[in-house]
Amino acid sequence: MKEKPGQSKIYAKAYHILRYVADIIRPLPMDLRIEGHTDDYLASKIKFADWDLSVARSVSVLKFFTQ
Numbered sequence: 001m002k003e004k005p006g007q008s009k010i011y012a013k014a015y016h017i018l019r020y021v022a023d024i025i026r027p028l029p030m031d032l033r034i035e036g037h038t039d040d041y042l043a044s045k046i047k048f049a050d051w052d053l054s055v056a057r058s059v060s061v062l063k064f065f066t067q
Helices: 012-025 050-066
Strands: none
Touching: 012 050
16 A cells, blocks of 8 residues: 555554664663654645644654554
8 A cells, every 4th residue: 555645654664764763762761752744745635734743643653662
């Protein structure tokens, strides 16, 4: 299935990068701040407002890191 813009689901091709980052930061004693960003696809066709999409993307990455 082709990934579409305006979605909060993590692209399959990004998993290996996120795993790499998770392995690096896991042993570090720090607080982590995850931020999401929107894309230029935002239009009336998608289900998210600007900041909703940003938050949804952040939560997707947070869930990935906590699993």
